[in-house]
Amino acid sequence: MPNNEEDVQYINRFLEGDEAAFNKLAEKYRQKIYWHARRMTGSHIDADEIVQEVLLVLYRKLKDFKFKSSLYTWIYKITSTRCLNYLSRQKVRRFLSLDEPEILNIKDNYDVLKNIEDKDKLAKLDQILKILPAKQRQIFILRNFEEMSYEEIAAVTGKSVGGMKANYFHALNKVMEKMNE
Numbered sequence: 001m002p003n004n005e006e007d008v009q010y011i012n013r014f015l016e017g018d019e020a021a022f023n024k025l026a027e028k029y030r031q032k033i034y035w036h037a038r039r040m041t042g043s044h045i046d047a048d049e050i051v052q053e054v055l056l057v058l059y060r061k062l063k064d065f066k067f068k069s070s071l072y073t074w075i076y077k078i079t080s081t082r083c084l085n086y087l088s089r090q091k092v093r094r095f096l097s098l099d100e101p102e103i104l105n106i107k108d109n110y111d112v113l114k115n116i117e118d119k120d121k122l123a124k125l126d127q128i129l130k131i132l133p134a135k136q137r138q139i140f141i142l143r144n145f146e147e148m149s150y151e152e153i154a155a156v157t158g159k160s161v162g163g164m165k166a167n168y169f170h171a172l173n174k175v176m177e178k179m180n181e
Contacts, residue, residue: 007071026055033079039141040083042130050082069155077156087134128178136171143168
């Protein structure tokens with residue numbers, strides 16, 4: 001995904017001292033960061049905390065951004081790393097409850113998985129994602145909810161495209177198997 005010209009302008013303005021430009025970037029990506037973290041952690045509270053961590057990292061490290069990938073990809077890499085670190089700290093948490101079921105009303109991402117048509121199935125998918133190994137969960141989410149290509153996922157995770165495809169295949173098989181139970 002190429003760099004968005006608007007993002008480049010905001011970054012340059014921020015690096016010149018314009019705090020409002022950073023706020024524009026934060027607002028642009030806040031919801032995307034939140035939903036990625038929410039799907040990875042399964043928790044509204046933890047996702048909110050990760051959003052704050054990611055924005056803080058972004059604020060501190062934006063001067064180091066080299067434009068070798070899109071800002072979007074870089075932010076997802078930071079978010080994914082924070083989520084995986086969180087999951088490692090929490091050990092393996094199975095069957096986390098959704099702390100706010102009304103958040104399942106995802107208007108922007110609701111139609112991403114065309115075979116998921118109602119809240120019951122979406123809730124079931126949420127529970128299945130929580131029992132997937134963290135790396136498979138991450139790839140499944142990036143591929144299906146964020147609609148990233150394997151190349152973009154490889155850039156975010158630092159893994160090979162072949163490895164991404166294999167992990168995605170295993171994750172997809174587990175999800176489909178559990179959805180059909």
